Amino acid sequence: MSRDEIAKQLRGTRKEVESAVKTIQSQFNHIRNGGTSSVASDALRYEINILSKLSFALQDNCHKHADLYCDIVASMLPHVEPCATKPEFWARHLGSLHYIYHAICREQTIEECQRFYALVNKQRVHLKNKTDYKLYLNIHIRHLYFFGQQIQIQPTSTAKNQLCLALQAMGVLFQAMQRQNGGYSELIAELNQILGKRSNSFLKILGTLPVAYSNKMYEPLFKLLASSGSTTDELNTQFPEYLSALLALIQIDGFSWQQQAEEAPQQLALQLLRCCRESYKELTSLNYVMQLLYYYLKLLFTRDSAQTTDLKRHYIDLTKKLINFFEHKGAAHAKEQWFIDFLLVFVRVQKLLHQRNGKNNCFEVFWQGLGGTDSAETYTAHFELIQCLITMSMDISSNSPLAASCTNDSKCQSLRKHCIFTLGCCATNAYSFWQPSAQATLQKAAQESLAGIIHYAVDVVKVTKCMVATSAELLNFVWHLNNIADKVSSGTQMALLQLLVKPLQQLRSLLGDQEMRQLLRRLYKAGSYCDNPELAAQLQCTFIAATTCPARQFQQICVYYCNAKNSIPKCVYELHEMSPLGNPLTTAQRRKLYELDMVAVMAHRKTPPLLQSLLRHRQTDYQLVLLGRHMRTDTTILNRFEELRLKLQKKRLTRLEQLMLAHVSVSKILELDEKNQKTKIPMKEVTERSLEELCIKYNLLDVNIASEKPRVQLATAVIAAFEAFYNQADAERLSSDEALIDWEALIDDAICAAKALSSMGYMQQADRAWLLLLRISRMLGDRFTFLRAISHFMSHYTQHALFDMAHEVEHAQQLLDDLWPQIRSDHFLKRQHTTLMLCLCQMALYYARLDCLSHAQLLLLHVERLRDQFQERVGKCDVVLLTLQSVRFRICYQQRHCSILARMPTVYQQLDTLTENVRKFTSISSVDLGALYMLLSDLVRDSTECTANRLCELPNMSISLLQVLLKSGLVLRTVEVLISWMWTNLRMECMDKALSKLRLIEHFLCIQPLSLAQPISKSSSLITTPMDAQSKHMTELVGKMLSMQLEQGTASVEPIRKQQQLTVSLPPLKIQSQNANRLKLQRYLQETHPVIRDSNQLQCIYFIVGCFHARLYFLNREYDQLDDFYSMANDWLQRDTERSNALGHMLLVLPVYQANYLRATNKYRQAIEVTESALKLAKSEQLQQRVDVNYRYNLLLQLRTAQLELQPKPVAKTRRQQQPRRALQFNVSPEDKPKEKSKASKTKPKFTIYTEDSSLSSGSSPEENKRFDLNSCQLIEIIDLSDEELSPPLPPPPLTAAQVKLTKSLPRTAQATRSTRTRAQKQLETPIVPARRVATAPNTLGLTSSISRRNTTPEDTPKTTTVTRGRTRRQNAVEEQPVTPLVKMDSMSTRRRQRN
């Protein structure tokens, strides 16, 4: 078969190949056995020929029959040998082997590859040509590399064996080469195919092969290298190759150390350097660096820990030599390649040295030796070396294959930057692993040098383009920085970090958020050792700002503020802003951080510096507003607020702006309040007599209803703005990005405005404010605010036009049920105790008004018990006790016919106790004082009605309240008190005092200013003169009084003063002033004044003042304007029923006055009309609250009198000179009291009075006493009258007949039942009345009683009873102001009991 056919067959089918195998084997055998002299060369030639055909075949049929090809090779290879004459044949033979090997050295033919490699190795190594070794070496290197790859894919023993075989084979080759002794100058370059040019992982495989096998290669290798005999030039060229191999060997050593730490170290790198020492001894410079490297590595590879005692000294010495070399040679050779190569290799050695992973590190012993407590000097030297290397690296001008390849980007050109960063990492690494105790011993200079290295590394890395967040080297660098920070346990260590804080900020652009946060966390922890507290705080705040979870961030901010050590007067936000490591926050993040910070400051440390600090960084006006709320004493804040307020007022507002306007307006209110509070009026100067002087003295002339108006408007605007904010919630949604709404602030300020409105007394506006608070607090679940709001309503209403009160009260009840059992636990504040108990009190009042008296009573008892549980309240007169008592008073006073009430002390007793307790008031919580003022205001109004209708005074409460009101500039409230007082004065007929009040009221209501020109002394004399005159004429009067009354008979409806003046020529009061305007009553009814134009409440006040003024005219017998006035007043009432209804009780006062006037002017029919309609009104539901029973009595009496007056005058009865039966000492002001009292005790009254005893013991005829128990039963008769109030007027009989008829007309049964009731009442009442008081049964001055009285003999009454203790009885049957069912006299108190 021809050779061509063989070639064809080899490329053919398997069968063909098999046949080719046979052919080749037979042909080759034929040649071998040819017997010619050229058998060897022929065989070789044939073999070469066949091998080349195999090569082609392999390529053509894609290795299909590689096994058969191996058979061919196996049959020939053992039998071929080099031919001495034709060495090129051997080269071709090796070349073919090399080619075939490369062809089959692949995954698919791995078995054939091994077989083929074994066949090659089995043959003896023949090196006939100079380059033959390269072919062998190439096969071995290929084999090593291929199986190195295999072992990486799957570590099998086969692969490992193949690697060992390859090493062994290479050893054999090197030995053969050694024998050849032929100068293999390129060997080192070839070797770098498996060393310097291979990856780390490949070197690792080499390093982990059994030492025995490795040595079989390395030993002959190093021998060969040592004797390579290269020329100087060659050595120069090979220098980088040696360095490259060296680096590989260092790594192999390292891996081998890890693998076989126990075995004798190979130290291949040192072996290589040792053989180089031999070859390079002629080249001084290169040899020197080799020497340096040798000693340096030798030290690094120290294995014997016993040597480490000297290690530090040696290392310091060596670093000095190295630094010296670099600094001196460096200058001369900086541009030469060998120097650059060496420098780069040295940098890489450093990198390897600092790669310390795990304990099995080949440099472990070195690092241990370097460490220790006395290691500062060695480390200093080490950092100096690194510093020196960095300086050298900066001058690297050209590239070198020896440089470490960039792991981030294969095209990376930043060799220099990488070098410097690597060195920086090395320094960081070295320090990071150093023991913390030793770290602390590093000198400041060395520390600075180290910081400089790290700083420079950071500077470089941030401009290295290939560096990204995930770069291993960068992560490693950061890990060590973390580790350094983590180890900080002293100020010295922290000092290094302080130097690094600024550089680290530049890392931000490179690091991931997570890494940066970790680093910040460690730095903040290390900050606790910082000698600069502000920096420490900044670090902490930086970490806080870097936290992404808002809840955790807030928690950390709170932790920061709660730590007392953090005393920097700056807020977290500001500290973060100032921090050298500040986080680059987005606007939204900044906003969030700021808002959380603000909330935390408000909650934990609301100090002025922190607030100021927050203020400096505020981002929105809303924040300004929230902060400024707490800095209301700061004038700059107030100015800013005012600017903001004025700005906001001018525009159409968004929801948030509404909120801001409300908050800033509250500040304005408080500012105004404070201005008002500046007037300090001493309590002792506030007396009834000196009020006008007081107003002038304390410059209250510009205080009036108009001056109060801005505050009212402000507070109303505040509520309107809050309301707008609240109501628009759905229409105009606010995301939390826009603003973090501070609802607590909203509630606080809304309460502030509501309280202002309440305390100023503007009910309509206050209702609206509290209603808003009710709604908001219910929505927010703010229980105590809800209770406060509902308390407001419960204390005034039983139902409200604006909301379903019953429903809300029910909710309040649920809250109270839930709250009261736990109210004593520690987390409830005192003001919350107060709020809860006050709410219960007001609820009692609410239920009492709804006629649920038992429930009310139970609630009050409950409050009492609850209050007793608070130690701080027991035995004190706190606002809860006062409210409790005042509620009882109100219930008692407004309710009638109730058995529960019968057991309660009488209203006067209660008022007395209250007055006494108010004096002893103790403030327990912050809400107490405000509640007290409100309580007093209501109390003065209620008690005035009560006392005035019963003809006595309670000036003390009014005086105390007035002082507070004037001091606080609360005009409307002042007017209310003055009206109350004037009312009392009118009732007592103290016209001068009433006039004084009127002047004051007119002043405060902007009707007529108090003029300085007005002679104060004269006016004050006016107050006293009538009194003197009165007392002077008293005796005279007494004698005439009864006769007058008798003369006038049933028509004696005139006030006693009027009678007095008729007889005692006392000059009428000069009501008129210079200003004629004062005369015109109609101005009270004209709604022209701008202040009152839009306020029903003020119009009502004006109206009431008008009524009082009219009354004053009437009492002074000036009737000119009264007709007009009363007709206008009635028009006024009809004009606006809603407004009229707001007048409440005053709706009854007007007809009482009017009827008086009409009767005085003999317009009886009109008087009857007026009284009848008023009586209808008194019974109607229109008056929501119960009205004082006295109005009805009065009206009834007037009605009856008018009806009688309408009758023809009866024949005058027998006149008998009688002593008037009444106490005649009117109008005694509290100041005059002692004088009056002593006088009363000295001079015996010259008139007869009735006492309980007198009426019972003697005097009156027994029949009459039988019929009318004058001391206890009068009420019955009055009630009887009231029952008949709507009955048709009686026919006009003669007086006596009428009397009899009236009496007899009483149904017997009714009389009987009523008398029993009264007795029962008396029995109940008597035991609880204190002994010193005289409990008086309701004294009725009913028609029948008076008539019957007239039948009694006055002389019969004992004259011994004293005025003060006795019960005086007015004989006058029909009285101008009847009433006084319950009059108690406290002989010690300043209150005078008066009966008329």
Ligand SMILES: [Zn+2]
């Ligand atoms: Zn790079």
